[in-house]
Amino acid sequence: KRREEFVEGSSSLWREDCRAKGGSPGFKVAILGAAGGIGQPLALLMKMNPLVSVLHLYDVVSTPGVTADISHMDTGAVVRGFLGQNQLEDALTGMDLVIIPAGVPRKPGMTRDDLFNINAGIVKTLSEGIAKCCPKAIVNLISNPVNSTVPIAAEVFKKAGTYDPKRLLGVTMLDVVRANTFVAEVLGLDPREVNVPVVGGHAGVTILPLLSQVKPACSFTQEETEYLTSRIQNGGTEVVEAKAGAGSATLSMAYAAVKFADACLRGLRGDAGVTELPFFASRVRLGRSGVEEIYPLGPLNEYERVGLEKAKKELAGSIDKGVSFNEMKT
Numbered sequence: 001k002r003r004e005e006f007v008e009g010s011s012s013l014w015r016e017d018c019r020a021k022g023g024s025p026g027f028k029v030a031i032l033g034a035a036g037g038i039g040q041p042l043a044l045l046m047k048m049n050p051l052v053s054v055l056h057l058y059d060v061v062s063t064p065g066v067t068a069d070i071s072h073m074d075t076g077a078v079v080r081g082f083l084g085q086n087q088l089e090d091a092l093t094g095m096d097l098v099i100i101p102a103g104v105p106r107k108p109g110m111t112r113d114d115l116f117n118i119n120a121g122i123v124k125t126l127s128e129g130i131a132k133c134c135p136k137a138i139v140n141l142i143s144n145p146v147n148s149t150v151p152i153a154a155e156v157f158k159k160a161g162t163y164d165p166k167r168l169l170g171v172t173m174l175d176v177v178r179a180n181t182f183v184a185e186v187l188g189l190d191p192r193e194v195n196v197p198v199v200g201g202h203a204g205v206t207i208l209p210l211l212s213q214v215k216p217a218c219s220f221t222q223e224e225t226e227y228l229t230s231r232i233q234n235g236g237t238e239v240v241e242a243k244a245g246a247g248s249a250t251l252s253m254a255y256a257a258v259k260f261a262d263a264c265l266r267g268l269r270g271d272a273g274v275t276e277l278p279f280f281a282s283r284v285r286l287g288r289s290g291v292e293e294i295y296p297l298g299p300l301n302e303y304e305r306v307g308l309e310k311a312k313k314e315l316a317g318s319i320d321k322g323v324s325f326n327e328m329k330t
């Protein structure tokens with residue numbers, strides 16, 4: 001209790017003071033869908049993040065158990081659980097960062113787009129809560145189909161007059177994580193040393209790895225390029241099939257989400273030079289107000305140019321779908 005009062009009572013002054021001293025400011029983070037396959041390991045990892053002072057776990061089921069469990073970890077963040085729609089506003093009030101893995105995952109044979117009907121409504125409701133209770137928060141949207149759920153959230157925020165494109169981020173970090181791993185395998189390198197830009201979107205051909213821009217500089221045969229592009233684009237399906245009906249990527253997704261969330265928090269803290277990230281449509285620099293710079297795609301080779309055209313075409317359709325979903329409902 002005393003610790004909660006300390007964290008609550010001192011928050012903004014404490015943060016400024018910490019910032020001035022170059023220390024950790026402690027941010028408030030909410031996870032929506034926290035009891036799910038991604039949500040639970042994500043909550044675990046965020047409880048371990050020294051930049052987090054308050055961690056809110058919201059879901060429509062099971063949050064009391066998950067919260068009790070996670071709250072016993074002897075790390076800094078204070079953890080609170082919120083269960084069901086009527087606790088959504090309390091879960092969101094005052095948050096700096098909201099991470100959303102709420103919604104149903106794929107089963108074998110499904111595309112991410114097959115999830116649209118269920119997840120679109122969930123994302124819309126949660127976004128309305130954000131617009132009302134923490135309109136300045138950075139939003140990391142994981143729920144699929146990301147290519148359409150990000151436009152849905154954008155439309156909700158626009159309607160509420162709170163839309164700031166710098167603060168709404170679809171999480172495609174898992175594509176980058178996979179690309180780094182698969183490319184490192186082919187090159188015989190440690191994946192921690194490999195950086196593969198992946199741009200576009202987060203489904204099939206919209207996932208566009210830029211293999212000509214891999215660091216450290218290297219080259220691939222046409223066969224390797226095709227193998228890697230296909231494996232990166234279908235990495236999610238590889239996991240869905242291996243889990244054989246028990247869901248999609250959860251552990252590697254939680255890892256990727258934390259990597260991304262941590263970069264957002266370091267951006268909020270005002271760190272320089274640590275936040276260049278490939279995501280959604282481009283690599284970006286994150287800062288105190290969210291995305292501060294969008295980096296250009298850089299020189300593309302012929303193979304990537306063809307891929308980019310395909311990605312743009314499909315992405316445009318998914319975005320339209322998200323936008324018109326909101327128009328239908330209003």
Ligand code: NAI
Pocket residue numbers: 032033034035036037038039058059060061101102103104105106115119122125141142143144145146171172173174175202247248249250253
């Ligand atoms: P899951 O079914 O294990 O967990 C989802 C959680 O969301 C459940 O605990 C459920 O109770 C909760 N939920 C449902 N409706 C809700 C609502 N209205 N408000 C709050 N919570 C609600 O699913 P999993 O595996 O955790 O996946 C979650 C989402 O993440 C799926 O849409 C999946 O496709 C997506 N995903 C995205 C990836 C990416 O790279 N962006 C990678 C892997 C999955």
